[in-house]
Amino acid sequence: MNQAIDAAAEQTARGEPLAFWTVSNDESLRKLAARPEGLTSAEARERQDHYGPNRAVVGLHRSLIAKLAKRLSEPLIAILLIAAGISGATGDWQSFVIILIIVFFSIGLDLAQEQKAENAVEALKRSVAVTASVRRNGKVQELAVRDIVPGDVVELRAGDLVPADGIVLSGHGALANEAILTGEPYPVEKRPGPASGSSPSDAFNALFGGTSMVGGEALMLVVATGAATRFGAISASVLAKEPPTAFERGVHALGMLILRLTGFLVLFVLLTQLIHHGLSLESFLFAVALAVGLTPELLPMVMTVTLARGAVRMAASKVVVKRLSAIHDLGAMDVLCTDKTGTLTEAKIVHIGSFGADGRDSARAAQFIRLNSRFASGMRSNLDDAILAGAPAADEDGWAHIDDLPFDFERRRASVLVSRDGERALVTKGAPEAVLSLCTHLEGPDGAVAVLDETQRVRIAALLDDKGRQGFRLLAVARRRMRADCRQVGLSDEAHLVFIGCAVFLDPPKASATEAVARLVKAGIRVKIISGDAAPVVRHLVETLGLPTRGLMTGEDISHLSDAALAARVGKTDLFVRVSPDQKSRIVRALRRRGHTVGFIGDGINDAPAIHAADVGLSVEGGTDVAREAADIILLAPDLGVLAIGVAEGRRTYANIMKYVRMGTSSNFGNMLSMALASLVLPFLPLAPLQILLNNLLYDLSEIGIPFDSADEETLATPQIWDMKSVLRFTLVMGPLSSLFDIATFVLLRWGFGADVAVFRTAWFVESIATQILVIFIIRTARPLWTSRPHPVLVTTSLGALAVALILALTPLGGFIGFAALPLPILAAITGISLSYLAAAEILKRFAMRSRSHAPAALLAHARAIEHASATQHLEHTGKRPIT
Numbered sequence: 001m002n003q004a005i006d007a008a009a010e011q012t013a014r015g016e017p018l019a020f021w022t023v024s025n026d027e028s029l030r031k032l033a034a035r036p037e038g039l040t041s042a043e044a045r046e047r048q049d050h051y052g053p054n055r056a057v058v059g060l061h062r063s064l065i066a067k068l069a070k071r072l073s074e075p076l077i078a079i080l081l082i083a084a085g086i087s088g089a090t091g092d093w094q095s096f097v098i099i100l101i102i103v104f105f106s107i108g109l110d111l112a113q114e115q116k117a118e119n120a121v122e123a124l125k126r127s128v129a130v131t132a133s134v135r136r137n138g139k140v141q142e143l144a145v146r147d148i149v150p151g152d153v154v155e156l157r158a159g160d161l162v163p164a165d166g167i168v169l170s171g172h173g174a175l176a177n178e179a180i181l182t183g184e185p186y187p188v189e190k191r192p193g194p195a196s197g198s199s200p201s202d203a204f205n206a207l208f209g210g211t212s213m214v215g216g217e218a219l220m221l222v223v224a225t226g227a228a229t230r231f232g233a234i235s236a237s238v239l240a241k242e243p244p245t246a247f248e249r250g251v252h253a254l255g256m257l258i259l260r261l262t263g264f265l266v267l268f269v270l271l272t273q274l275i276h277h278g279l280s281l282e283s284f285l286f287a288v289a290l291a292v293g294l295t296p297e298l299l300p301m302v303m304t305v306t307l308a309r310g311a312v313r314m315a316a317s318k319v320v321v322k323r324l325s326a327i328h329d330l331g332a333m334d335v336l337c338t339d340k341t342g343t344l345t346e347a348k349i350v351h352i353g354s355f356g357a358d359g360r361d362s363a364r365a366a367q368f369i370r371l372n373s374r375f376a377s378g379m380r381s382n383l384d385d386a387i388l389a390g391a392p393a394a395d396e397d398g399w400a401h402i403d404d405l406p407f408d409f410e411r412r413r414a415s416v417l418v419s420r421d422g423e424r425a426l427v428t429k430g431a432p433e434a435v436l437s438l439c440t441h442l443e444g445p446d447g448a449v450a451v452l453d454e455t456q457r458v459r460i461a462a463l464l465d466d467k468g469r470q471g472f473r474l475l476a477v478a479r480r481r482m483r484a485d486c487r488q489v490g491l492s493d494e495a496h497l498v499f500i501g502c503a504v505f506l507d508p509p510k511a512s513a514t515e516a517v518a519r520l521v522k523a524g525i526r527v528k529i530i531s532g533d534a535a536p537v538v539r540h541l542v543e544t545l546g547l548p549t550r551g552l553m554t555g556e557d558i559s560h561l562s563d564a565a566l567a568a569r570v571g572k573t574d575l576f577v578r579v580s581p582d583q584k585s586r587i588v589r590a591l592r593r594r595g596h597t598v599g600f601i602g603d604g605i606n607d608a609p610a611i612h613a614a615d616v617g618l619s620v621e622g623g624t625d626v627a628r629e630a631a632d633i634i635l636l637a638p639d640l641g642v643l644a645i646g647v648a649e650g651r652r653t654y655a656n657i658m659k660y661v662r663m664g665t666s667s668n669f670g671n672m673l674s675m676a677l678a679s680l681v682l683p684f685l686p687l688a689p690l691q692i693l694l695n696n697l698l699y700d701l702s703e704i705g706i707p708f709d710s711a712d713e714e715t716l717a718t719p720q721i722w723d724m725k726s727v728l729r730f731t732l733v734m735g736p737l738s739s740l741f742d743i744a745t746f747v748l749l750r751w752g753f754g755a756d757v758a759v760f761r762t763a764w765f766v767e768s769i770a771t772q773i774l775v776i777f778i779i780r781t782a783r784p785l786w787t788s789r790p791h792p793v794l795v796t797t798s799l800g801a802l803a804v805a806l807i808l809a810l811t812p813l814g815g816f817i818g819f820a821a822l823p824l825p826i827l828a829a830i831t832g833i834s835l836s837y838l839a840a841a842e843i844l845k846r847f848a849m850r851s852r853s854h855a856p857a858a859l860l861a862h863a864r865a866i867e868h869a870s871a872t873q874h875l876e877h878t879g880k881r882p883i884t
């Protein structure tokens with residue numbers, strides 16, 4: 001068995017498609033030593049040892065040792081280590097020890113933080129991971145996808161994710177969406193084989209890992225897992241790395257800019273030192289230390305840690321982040337699209353009655369719908385659950401199931417072929433328009449069948465519309481007599497139907513939705529509703545909840561529009577009704593095309609394409625596997641209210657990363673730049689290499705608290721996007737300011753006090769570290785310093801690092817690192833300079849940090865309107881509220 005699979009794996013590895021679907025089921029079972037009732041745990045364990053976990057993307061998680069090795073081999077660190085070696089060899093043990101301590105301490109700090117962050121995020125991800133129903137030991141078990149092995153037998157239903165490659169042993173109306181592999185958005189039918197062609201497009205009996213079941217059900221024999229799957233072969237190369245968000249690209253571009261400047265500067269310093277003082281280990285080390293201080297080497301770690309902290313905090317509010325960078329997108333999101341059921345309604349659907357073609361109460365419609373719900377295979381919706389709830393376990397009235405046409409979101413209906421006493425009937429239920437359009441006759445109250453003429457059609461349409469406007473959801477049902485020998489039905493049989501009536505359902509609006517939407521709108525986010533339900537129902541809901549919405553488009557309207565025409569209209573439309581899954585994602589793409597950062601929240605199979613297409617895909621814990629898999633963020637509580645918390649968290653995260661960026665671009669960069677320049681005019685180096693490294697380490701330490709910091713309200717009030725212009729403006733104002741004060745220090749020490757090398761370096765070190773660290777309290781907020789309170793952790797790390805710096809520099813300990821005691825006048829002078837710098841920074845930051853345009857006036861007016869609505873509304877079902 002193993003040889004067969006190994007040969008297969010090898011073939012896949014060589015890039016040859018392995019046509020496992022051309023083999024008969026019996027032959028496949030034999031080759032895999034498998035049985036339809038599944039493997040035993042012992043067999044599975046053995047195979048898992050052999051094939052490894054079923055993970056398409058492997059090797060993404062590097063081990064701690066590998067990470068350490070990578071850090072140590074970074075050029076700057078490597079040079080430092082070599083320098084330490086040379087110091088040691090030449091007998092300079094002090095430098096040797098201190099450099100090693102500094103290097104390992106800073107790498108250790110970096111690694112420990114990152115590892116902790118990654119572990120936390122991994123744990124969160126696992127908590128929302130998708131499982132599969134696998135037959136093991138003769139029972140069906142819910143197993144983690146990674147535990148699946150070749151030979152396993154998996155039960156799949158609509159809404160499930162296909163966990164590995166395999167063949168269909170048996171199935172019913174199985175439909176798979178393979179867009180992820182083929183780009184083709186329409187579902188493909190799957191049934192038992194074998195297939196004759198060796199191309200994957202011939203493989204009507206094969207299911208592929210990573211694709212999704214969107215209809216029917218299937219029993220699958222797993223043939224290949226992990227990297228040996230078709231998806232694994234693609235994902236290893238393409239999907240291994242998530243594409244960076246706009247924000248990440250911005251930060252990266254900035255990092256590269258700094259890196260280039262650093263390289264240039266360091267070469268320059270090295271060259272002038274060489275000309276002035278000839279070749280020396282110290283000037284070489286000085287240049288390296290400068291480079292270490294300048295490179296934004298901490299930025300990746302800072303991003304990860306800040307995001308991970310954001311993710312952990314969001315988890316506390318029941319929002320689980322699967323893709324870390326989605327936090328940025330959430331902070332930048334300015335349009336949120338949502339489906340209706342579950343987010344705006346309670347999703348507690350109850351069947352409250354039924355009516356016949358004449359509009360009068362009739363139990364017959366409910367009876368037939370129940371028959372359909374009972375026998376329909378594949379996806380069972382909450383409408384099915386509602387109609388079956390409370391019904392006796394077997395009230396089929398003698399009807400038996402023969403065949404069926406499962407529900408799909410394009411047709412919006414499902415049919416079953418049933419028989420009773422030699423009589424056969426097709427029973428179709430679905431969205432009323434979808435069913436009515438197929439009807440040619442109708443049933444009267446006495447059961448008599450009459451022709452459905454135009455007048456009747458108009459009357460029924462008006463009746464449906466009227467019910468919808470009262471907020472009732474409807475499912476219509478119709479029937480058709482079939483030939484007594486009919487064994488199979490096709491889509492063409494859904495015609496010439498006799499309309500029976502409708503079942504009426506109620507899905508109460510969610511009282512908390514009004515406030516939740518109000519919060520989002522206040523945060524500068526436009527909320528749009530994209531539903532598969534009928535216009536009157538959605539309208540009624542919006543009115544009941546008091547949501548001010550503009551415009552309405554139907555799926556029918558959308559189907560006539562090109563992508564460009566749709567993009568021109570989506571901006572002014574907030575309600576989309578009777579849309580198909582593909583249209584949901586078209587709407588999302590159209591919005592993105594207009595430059596919006598779009599979120600989409602939904603729970604169904606029909607929402608998955610749109611969740612995928614959105615910048616931030618959101619789903620809920622109870623959602624279908626495919627929706628959850630497509631989502632970047634999972635809400636554990638299906639409540640838009642928690643989303644507002646997530647949005648605030650995203651923006652806070654953004655704000656905190658901006659704090660690092662600002663610190664890096666202005667204060668740190670300014671200080672290092674001054675030092676490089678000073679080294680050109682001074683007869684000695686302004687700081688010994690060791691002292692620069694120490695300065696850098698303490699500075700890094702001081703910043704550890706930033707991810708904990710809070711953000712001001714005004715930062716949380718608008719969508720936050722990366723804005724290179726504002727970063728540059730900040731740098732151009734604050735950078736020179738810091739240099740100005742450095743020059744003042746320099747002039748004062750050199751010519752005012754005539755300081756010698758040791759005193760000069762001590763004073764410079766103190767001034768430089770104090771200004772670098774303390775300025776965080778100023779640039780962490782655009783407000784006046786005293787009106788925004790920093791987080792205690794940030795205060796502790798910053799002041800703690802400063803205290804260590806002062807102790808090292810000003811006490812006898814400093815002797816080890818080449819510091820000398822500072823005379824009081826010098827101490828007073830540099831204190832004065834530092835304080836003046838901080839004061840100047842506080843004044844100038846107003847120009848440097850002027851916030852970008854605030855929420856447009858229209859948006860604010862919208863927010864006010866909705867607040868007003870939520871204040872005055874009473875949540876009555878029938879209570880009408882004007883749409884503003």
Ligand SMILES: Nc1ncnc2c1ncn2[C@@H]1O[C@H](COP(=O)(O)OP(=O)(O)OP(=O)(O)O)[C@@H](O)[C@H]1O
Binds near residue numbers: 381383407414
């Ligand atoms: N099991 C079913 N059988 C027949 N018709 C169904 C079934 N489930 C749903 N429908 C029809 O398909 C339509 C669209 O489905 P659904 O309401 O789930 O879409 P949606 O976009 O998820 O809506 P929402 O915005 O309410 O979440 C329903 O309004 C209903 O008319």
Ligand SMILES: [Mg+2]
Binds near residue numbers: 339602603604
């Ligand atoms: Mg839905």
